[in-house]
Amino acid sequence: MTQLEAARNGIITEEMKTVAQDEGIDAEMLRELIAEGKAVIPANPGHTSRHPYGIGESLRVKVNANIGTSPKNASVEHELAKLSVVEELGAESIMDLSIAGDLNSIRETILAKSKMLVGTVPIYQILTENQGDVKSLSVKNLLDTIQLQGRQGVDFITVHCGITRAALPLLDRRVMGIVSRGGSFTAKWMKYHGKENPLYEYYDDLLAIAREYDMTLSLGDGLRPGAIADATDPAQLHELKVMGELTQRAQSAGVQVMVEGPGHVPLNQIEENVRLQRELCGDAPFYVLGPLTTDIAPGYDHIAGAIGGALAAYYGASFLCYVTPAEHLRLPSIEDVREGVVASKIAAHSADIAKMNTKAWEEDREFSEMRKAFDWEWMYGHAIDGRKPRRYREESTNYDTEECSMCGEFCAMKLQEQSERAENEIERNNII
Amino acid sequence: MTQLEAARNGIITEEMKTVAQDEGIDAEMLRELIAEGKAVIPANPGHTSRHPYGIGESLRVKVNANIGTSPKNASVEHELAKLSVVEELGAESIMDLSIAGDLNSIRETILAKSKMLVGTVPIYQILTENQGDVKSLSVKNLLDTIQLQGRQGVDFITVHCGITRAALPLLDRRVMGIVSRGGSFTAKWMKYHGKENPLYEYYDDLLAIAREYDMTLSLGDGLRPGAIADATDPAQLHELKVMGELTQRAQSAGVQVMVEGPGHVPLNQIEENVRLQRELCGDAPFYVLGPLTTDIAPGYDHIAGAIGGALAAYYGASFLCYVTPAEHLRLPSIEDVREGVVASKIAAHSADIAKMNTKAWEEDREFSEMRKAFDWEWMYGHAIDGRKPRRYREESTNYDTEECSMCGEFCAMKLQEQSERAENEIERNNII
Numbered sequence: 085m086t087q088l089e090a091a092r093n094g095i096i097t098e099e100m101k102t103v104a105q106d107e108g109i110d111a112e113m114l115r116e117l118i119a120e121g122k123a124v125i126p127a128n129p130g131h132t133s134r135h136p137y138g139i140g141e142s143l144r145v146k147v148n149a150n151i152g153t154s155p156k157n158a159s160v161e162h163e164l165a166k167l168s169v170v171e172e173l174g175a176e177s178i179m180d181l182s183i184a185g186d187l188n189s190i191r192e193t194i195l196a197k198s199k200m201l202v203g204t205v206p207i208y209q210i211l212t213e214n215q216g217d218v219k220s221l222s223v224k225n226l227l228d229t230i231q232l233q234g235r236q237g238v239d240f241i242t243v244h245c246g247i248t249r250a251a252l253p254l255l256d257r258r259v260m261g262i263v264s265r266g267g268s269f270t271a272k273w274m275k276y277h278g279k280e281n282p283l284y285e286y287y288d289d290l291l292a293i294a295r296e297y298d299m300t301l302s303l304g305d306g307l308r309p310g311a312i313a314d315a316t317d318p319a320q321l322h323e324l325k326v327m328g329e330l331t332q333r334a335q336s337a338g339v340q341v342m343v344e345g346p347g348h349v350p351l352n353q354i355e356e357n358v359r360l361q362r363e364l365c366g367d368a369p370f371y372v373l374g375p376l377t378t379d380i381a382p383g384y385d386h387i388a389g390a391i392g393g394a395l396a397a398y399y400g401a402s403f404l405c406y407v408t409p410a411e412h413l414r415l416p417s418i419e420d421v422r423e424g425v426v427a428s429k430i431a432a433h434s435a436d437i438a439k440m441n442t443k444a445w446e447e448d449r450e451f452s453e454m455r456k457a458f459d460w461e462w463m464y465g466h467a468i469d470g471r472k473p474r475r476y477r478e479e480s481t482n483y484d485t486e487e488c489s490m491c492g493e494f495c496a497m498k499l500q501e502q503s504e505r506a507e508n509e510i511e512r513n514n515i516i
Numbered sequence: 517m518t519q520l521e522a523a524r525n526g527i528i529t530e531e532m533k534t535v536a537q538d539e540g541i542d543a544e545m546l547r548e549l550i551a552e553g554k555a556v557i558p559a560n561p562g563h564t565s566r567h568p569y570g571i572g573e574s575l576r577v578k579v580n581a582n583i584g585t586s587p588k589n590a591s592v593e594h595e596l597a598k599l600s601v602v603e604e605l606g607a608e609s610i611m612d613l614s615i616a617g618d619l620n621s622i623r624e625t626i627l628a629k630s631k632m633l634v635g636t637v638p639i640y641q642i643l644t645e646n647q648g649d650v651k652s653l654s655v656k657n658l659l660d661t662i663q664l665q666g667r668q669g670v671d672f673i674t675v676h677c678g679i680t681r682a683a684l685p686l687l688d689r690r691v692m693g694i695v696s697r698g699g700s701f702t703a704k705w706m707k708y709h710g711k712e713n714p715l716y717e718y719y720d721d722l723l724a725i726a727r728e729y730d731m732t733l734s735l736g737d738g739l740r741p742g743a744i745a746d747a748t749d750p751a752q753l754h755e756l757k758v759m760g761e762l763t764q765r766a767q768s769a770g771v772q773v774m775v776e777g778p779g780h781v782p783l784n785q786i787e788e789n790v791r792l793q794r795e796l797c798g799d800a801p802f803y804v805l806g807p808l809t810t811d812i813a814p815g816y817d818h819i820a821g822a823i824g825g826a827l828a829a830y831y832g833a834s835f836l837c838y839v840t841p842a843e844h845l846r847l848p849s850i851e852d853v854r855e856g857v858v859a860s861k862i863a864a865h866s867a868d869i870a871k872m873n874t875k876a877w878e879e880d881r882e883f884s885e886m887r888k889a890f891d892w893e894w895m896y897g898h899a900i901d902g903r904k905p906r907r908y909r910e911e912s913t914n915y916d917t918e919e920c921s922m923c924g925e926f927c928a929m930k931l932q933e934q935s936e937r938a939e940n941e942i943e944r945n946n947i948i
Contacts, residue, residue: 445744
């Protein structure tokens, strides 16, 4: 039974109990949200080392980080080092996007090590094994690969089921065309074979596999806009509409499902993008990649992504895929991974604050109280990333404990304390 | 005659012409906005090296960077190096917050070098000269310092006129109290002397000096919230209301005026903060410090500030004061200055895009076209900061020109091109 089927049958699973406790919400309420498809717990029983996390309505916003080998660095140790950084910074999910080395063995290693959710994009394995050749890819090949990954314990998979032949002519007007690897390969396959998207055509077979392993589907937006000029265009909306239908079919089959979203989106279109997804996909959790609010900041796309991600999450997106400073440029280094996770955590937390999440508010209040008390060690231990502020302070010399080295002796808080002392003195003098 | 007085008299000044041309808007429309106090051109005629920039309604969002000496580094060369970085990255304004060395001479040097607007916080000079001692500060001393800075050519000054005795009891409920240095010192002075804020009491004298040099007033928010828990509280709103009255008095006296804003503000309160400022201050330009959307990200406050700044600017703030990664920790290094300016530029540009600024849209469209064409050199030349993407690409090895090293051979755009070629081949075969 999947978490969705259990929820519908009135069963509160162990995973639901854990998630409800972590979030500080009622387990019965969570069960209802899952039954309605408004929340998911991607928890493949085959992933034995995992801690369950919920994604969706009334839950804190979650963060995913992409890792994975490449032909230039196929070392699994390097990826495990990234995994540690991601976990240490408090992200809840990683996606293994490996495209070099023994993919099945790398995935097995990552699944064994990760307490976080583990997601994949199965088409990447096909791409790697077929070296991007569309001729030799068969539907059976595709479904077998997905089955294999489900058996291994993958918690959720990105599947580009929503890109159909009808959408392709809509791409002609775009500046950037298709910017999703999976979407691009799928379109290439469809054009070459003159057939419909196999994951759309054989969606029921896909659902049967997903249900077998309670592997949550993440409907990938192969037609997401890759430029501000392409945002919220007919191609993107065509795919979103198809994904809305597929969401319903997945839920009817007892399969948990999320929907992926853009991409590059101007700030003023983010609310509408989230509203449309909720309307078309019946409030299924929205998993956004950014969105980036400008195209012109390569090297700093984690910042553009944090702006868009915070706003999307405030309006209702539940899951943020991180963007690193290396986006559009190269594979992320471990330092890039760190910067990317921190930026997304800031976005997610800012949205939790804005949505009046009690725990998030408590965290900020306590942090500010400790800031006022100049308790630096406590702050290092509770900041989103404590390593950097510690380094910053240790690099700067000759500071008192009771001031930060920014304002130094003219620290507002110090002046305030002196002022309070002076006031007390005046009061004492008046009494005398 | 100040820019405001000229505008009211129907005169389009040279500065208005330049600004209108740079912005691609009608000069007569700009004159009207200035006459109504909805836009300002801080342009002290004594600052001879400057290029004029407009701040306010219908104009692109502007960015300020704070620089200035400290007891730990009083070298003016170091500050000039920061100035170069700020100017190179396209910010429009710097504030000289020096508190060590020969302040008058440092300011003169900065004014001579800067094409950007130059702002100051005159109280910092007093604080430095009096070593934070409130006893010896006289009103004459304060006004003389402001006069001196006006004569030197300072374009705008932050003056904490809005913090009054009536507001002080409202601070008791706060987690962080006062976090503004100027605000804290002013409160200390008021408490010690048992008197009203001298800049509030002698506001007409201040206006006379500002008018003489067409030095724009930036009404400092000495009571800005320094914690999420303190946002939009009675103390902040009390000061904002007073600043609304002072805005009107400045405009009546022919003095250009902006209003400074918070601080630490949850995402969901930003729109309301901007709306209140516009309502209470008659649409005078809003100059925001962040706002930071969470307290728990020291070391990355430039990211929290970019989220808040983008949103504030989208809702109507006109001027963003940068926040660097060093905020709350230490004085910013040159690298911190760079990171801070870039983050604020991303926020400002994202807001310009969201407000449908034609030039901003053209910039993103052209950038994406060049990205599709893999024209890396063009992108380095037109990115917000080209140095970092260049370094990222150069550090990664063995990449083709026609792909980024992130996706490598599975680049979506490359697959797309192959796909288009395949399609053309099929079409040719069909013809034959």
